[in-house]
Amino acid sequence: MALSPMDVTQLAAVDTARAARVLNDVRNATLSGQRAPVAPRPVIEQSWGRMLRSGVDPDHDFRSGLLSREEVQRRRESSTLRHVLPVLREGLLSVADVAHHIMVVADEDGRVLWREGSSPVLRKADGLGFELGADWREDVVGTNGVGTPAVVRRPVQVFAAEHFVRTHATWTCAGAPITDPRDGRLIGVVDVSGPLETMHPATLAWVDTVAKLAEARLRELHLTSLEQLRAVAAPVLARLAGRALVVDRDGWCAAVTGMPYVSRIALPKSLTGGRRWLPPLGLCAVEPLAGGWLLRPADEPVPSGGTRIVLDLSQPRRWSMTVTGTAGTWSHELSPRHAELLYLLALHRGGRSAAELAEDMFGDAGRTVTVRAEMSRVRRYLGGLLEHRPYRFCEEADVEVLLPENPHDLLPHSTAPGVAQGRTA
Template identity: 70%
Template structure:
């Protein structure tokens, strides 16, 4: 018999106390290992099952071995470390957007707003004084660690892993100490490259849940991302104004980029959106994967890069490290005789490079489309994404079929748990790889 996840918001709207009890029963059933069919076999009505987002999170918690009944007290970051993270986080630029969109709800509905970085560390909190005191009483103040592996399923850590908005009500929190809370959170990503920046969350007493809170938090997170996009375009315009007279005096190829490699202006060469830069960047001579040997000079808030006429270094083996060990951040690092550089990967590019590393013999566009989408006809999408990947890894990728070049030594760093391998990914090729590594979920999928 098939079972559908319980409509939590509908039940809460009519009887929050009963909803909490029902969810407590679902959680107890999951922890005891009894499946949803156990009652139906004895002739009684089958138990409801958790919602998909909650079920997936509980699977991760069961696998990690976190104690569902422990009374956690997380270590807070020091005041200096919180301030350092605040000053370096792009989220500081969108606090006015988040406050305007969410604090009215937080103040009038006994909620608090929390903004956390990509490590799920709370950097800002505002809202109801009573609810702030309650959070402090559980050790969840500024600098608290809200990662799933620390406090279980919650409205900050779970959206950071799933990369989707998530609402967690009462006993849907894996750890019992959070059952008096309702939390609604959404991830915030860098609109330029999809990199995870953090999450925004609205939390309060369990009886204050509203069915429209999830849509509101998600919408405000998207407004914050749009604001970040506007700020990026403005900064490029400012850099372009500074670089234009410099480029006008150059006889040859040159490109002006910001500190992250995003292009502001070019002369004598095709335009490209972004250059993969060494980490760290320093003035002088360096080698870039798409331009070869270059001279790098500082500009206000950026760099002037001029390719040289010098011959490229002799072809030698290049070490490429695809780091997927962290569930919230994937990177690729290229190391050769000329130096090393690292590039943050979008979720889609992390999937593509993992599949190419898995199939060193190469994959056709149709095979990659099948691996990515379960549809071998979606070759146009695959080719477009591979074209973007080649902007920073083009020197190390062949096509027809797509594969890493023979001179590239590829190392893949995987997480300890198969369930943490690109946990946001629904790509069939990645799902198969998780299962082959022993990543079968504990809770029955329906």
């Protein structure tokens, strides 16, 4: 009787060796184009497809150059991950050491920056090239618990022969992405790994929970920094007449006077002082403050004219939108969810209702509350360029979408039915 992928996962909890043999047969059959005895789990099957398209050799263990100790230290000191290391260590290390696992923390580029846990397992990891400074991106070393969660933007457990590269089939790992709550940007992946026999079905949920605790810690730190900026802003705003607001370097609002409160303003990456056009405020006088910016909207209207919007989805993990109009050019880095929504709206220039977008995103037309909440966030930086009832780009905007060279690489994290259709178009 054939086993479903879920049965294989359950089998591994009681008979690791048999589960490994089943998965090895599945892998060999799938990669040779034959009918597999069991269908691979979708997240693994999709990853294998990316590996075959990108040319990763499943029979050779390719290792790129390690970063120097100096470069590892430089990345540690500049990474936001350093703020959550105590949370990760407290939540993972004590159990990992007893269970013969190691904890690995990699940055957004897939480079291993921290590695701690069981000493014997650390030595075994060395034999796999799982070392400090190593590059564990999926398109370098194949399907794995660091690179694959970074691509799909959700927790993934990779067991035995689910690893694309054959030499990794004696290993098991469970990784979860860590994102910056300020902008949704991927900042790294935390992974718990060990030899095949250490696999446990609850490991993935455990790692994901600790990753979410790390993100909660980052939110606490951000709120603290906004409070500090608010204290700096109070005397400045008290002396001003008219409209003004103070935002941090990421555009989150700390204080406002003379105008309705907005939670966040989209700022260009290289903002400087002077007169700048900022959506949705228009022309503003921009002045630096300690830890942020003072923004004073101008009274004169923004000149009207044509607008060009370029939605760049060509890169596997970085998506952005660039707007060019008569008032200048600005760019905004997109979260995975907003990249999906804007792609769907670019695909349907006539517009989509909340129910239609819910169907496109989740396959469930009833999830309109989630769609409306996300579209409200999108409108905070797109302003009048995005209309609603139905949701659509404004008619005056010329919208261009830059897609990956291979359609299968379109938003690889996405499980949205509307995006999946785009991959096969």
